[in-house]
Amino acid sequence: MTDKPTAPPIPLTVLGAGAMGTALVRAWLAAGHPVTVWNRTPARAEALAAEGATVARTAAEAVSANRLVIACLLDDASVGAALAGVDLTGRDLVNLTTGTPADGRTRAAWATARGARFLDGGIMAVPPMIGDADSGGYVFYSGSSALFAEHRDTLAVPAGTRYVGEDPGFAALHDVALLSAMTGMFAGVSHAFALIRREDVAPKDFAPLLADWLTAMAPAVHLTAEQLERGDYSHGVVSNLAMQVAGNATLLRTAEEQGVSAELLTPYTGLMERWLAEGHGEEDGTGVVELLEVGRNPR
Ligand code: NDP
Numbered sequence: 001m002t003d004k005p006t007a008p009p010i011p012l013t014v015l016g017a018g019a020m021g022t023a024l025v026r027a028w029l030a031a032g033h034p035v036t037v038w039n040r041t042p043a044r045a046e047a048l049a050a051e052g053a054t055v056a057r058t059a060a061e062a063v064s065a066n067r068l069v070i071a072c073l074l075d076d077a078s079v080g081a082a083l084a085g086v087d088l089t090g091r092d093l094v095n096l097t098t099g100t101p102a103d104g105r106t107r108a109a110w111a112t113a114r115g116a117r118f119l120d121g122g123i124m125a126v127p128p129m130i131g132d133a134d135s136g137g138y139v140f141y142s143g144s145s146a147l148f149a150e151h152r153d154t155l156a157v158p159a160g161t162r163y164v165g166e167d168p169g170f171a172a173l174h175d176v177a178l179l180s181a182m183t184g185m186f187a188g189v190s191h192a193f194a195l196i197r198r199e200d201v202a203p204k205d206f207a208p209l210l211a212d213w214l215t216a217m218a219p220a221v222h223l224t225a226e227q228l229e230r231g232d233y234s235h236g237v238v239s240n241l242a243m244q245v246a247g248n249a250t251l252l253r254t255a256e257e258q259g260v261s262a263e264l265l266t267p268y269t270g271l272m273e274r275w276l277a278e279g280h281g282e283e284d285g286t287g288v289v290e291l292l293e294v295g296r297n298p299r
Helices: 019-030 042-046 059-065 076-083 101-113 145-155 170-197 203-217 220-230 241-258 266-277 285-291
Strands: 012-015 035-038 068-071 092-095 117-124 138-143 160-163
Touching: 012 019, 012 059, 012 076, 019 035, 035 059, 059 076, 068 076, 076 101, 092 101, 092 145, 101 117, 101 138, 101 170, 117 145, 117 170, 138 145, 138 170, 145 160, 170 203, 170 241, 220 285, 241 266, 241 285, 266 285
Parallel strands: 012 035, 012 068, 068 092, 092 117, 138 160
Antiparallel strands: 117 138
């Protein structure tokens, strides 16, 4: 029996040789893809020539070299700046630059008007995770499903892929929602370390307790999701809001006693108090999601 012949790795272009762009280029080179790279500051791209990349002198030259073009630049404005006046006709532009959902939608319309197919991406990894299949890193993609299906194998080389819909804003929406949750989590982590810092508790002894506790609490998000989908925030309540708000007073008093500012906690505890004051003491804290909606009318 002979092995089924596999397609040769397709050539592609990467715009941007920053920390992330460089990691992407290396992963595709390691998998045998011919890579053309362009960077605004040439030295960063030239460093990759020794590893087998072809360095383009201009973004236009890089775009014309291959049908599949990956952009990984600082922000959406830098994508606009790099590609201003560049002919995108017939190109498949995959934008892995972090942006907002609106950036993704606007950039998709912009690329389509220039004759390109477009996918937006949100990278859920840091550079050392790129090209390491066991790292757990992945990229959210949204936009043309046909384009994603066509390039899925190539896109899967540097990191896992998660396609989240035709709406080109959805990759950024998922990316930023996860990053926002992470930001809140790290706010809590900072507060916790501040509480123990001046006591006889070694941060390195406390860290595993903290990591395990956050891991144990994380599955609570599934109940929140179920309550939101049912529109019933009293479904399956384990610790009701009245109890949680009473407990918050202890958190705030402890902060004061320990000489720690409660400024990372009070925006959240304040919203919990508001939802309680609106008569939802028997529910979970899920109603805070509603309070965050700008222009919301009270239920
Ligand atoms: P770097 O700061 O290392 O690189 C930024 C890149 O953008 C460089 O190639 C830089 O070129 C280029 N650039 C900046 N401004 C312009 C401009 N006006 N015109 C053309 N090129 C420009 O950032 P990263 O590589 O780390 O990040 C790239 C993208 O990846 C960002 O959107 C980031 O949010 C995302 N990302 C990064 C992660 C990380 O941990 N690093 C994690 C997940 C996503 P020059 O060298 O000339 O300055």
